[in-house]
Amino acid sequence: MTDDDGRTGTITPAAFHAATDVAQWRVTSTGPQAVWRSPSLRDTAALVGDILDAAERFGILPDIDLRPEAVVVRVPYRDLDGIPARCPAFAAAVSAAATQRGLVADPSLVQTVGVYVAQHSGVDSRPFFLAALGYDPLGDTDAVDPLRAGPPLAFNPITGDAPGRGRTHFDVFVPADQARARVDAALAAGGRLADDSYAPRWWSLASPDNHGVDIACWTDTFD
Known part of the structure; x- marks a missing residue:
């Protein structure tokens, strides 16, 4: 069209x-x-x-x-x-x-905070979250607030983990020119760099008590 x-x-x-x-x-x-x-x-x-x-x-x-x-x-x-x-x-x-x-x-x-629900490969948690949060499905793996006020959710399988154990972390999407400063601020505040093998697309951080946060900026540069 x-x-x-x-x-x-x-x-x-x-x-x-x-x-x-x-x-x-x-x-x-x-x-x-x-x-x-x-x-x-x-x-x-x-x-x-x-x-x-x-x-x-x-x-x-x-x-x-x-x-x-x-x-x-x-x-x-x-x-x-x-x-x-x-x-x-x-x-x-x-x-x-x-x-x-x-x-x-x-x-x-500028930022968007999302929730990344990692689930065992034999489990589909999305119907539960759709019902509990009143969200709508987006594509095959995501969920969104109908009014886009709450954080979007992404559901992805993990392997090599014990069935029945839920794992969730935050995805924080920021502009590409702001990402490094956000990572540095989180590390200075007591965070730990868990994985930077995908940087500068995203950095995986952990809080002092091991809660996960990904600082991601790949959406700002994707072609």
Whole structure:
């Protein structure tokens, strides 16, 4: 299917970042996202009309999170196909409006926290979590809050572990240019580097009492 302006289908994070005037945006596991700091809730709310105008113009369905300190704008994945091809134009329009209103982008506040449920290869835990959390399935292995307010869940089998033992850790998706600082901060706070063999795509860390956290940024650079 071809849009009126010739853009078609979906694009990758790398293609999104290669577009014009999207430098204030990053791509996490849930899609493109930007955060602008603001001095007051009224100032953040003033941007909403601009976001809605851009959304209608480019056919995008964004999530908008208003806080007294900042406004968060996301273009969430509603399926697993990729980023809408019209998203860069939408992102550029919102960035221009935010800049005109004097809001300051802060990529260090961009992140998505997910829960990684590791399960024995003979067990399917997803139906239980769907029922208990009221989540919807996404693809064959994931689950999402219908309103995208709670953290997404991913379910993946593990081998070589005792059946009946559940293992879960957090996935923290941050911009590629913020990942190393987040890892260093976690290590300085008493964490332990469990595995960096996949760095700089992600680092596996452990808390002092061995809870797992992956700091991941591969979604921001994937092509």
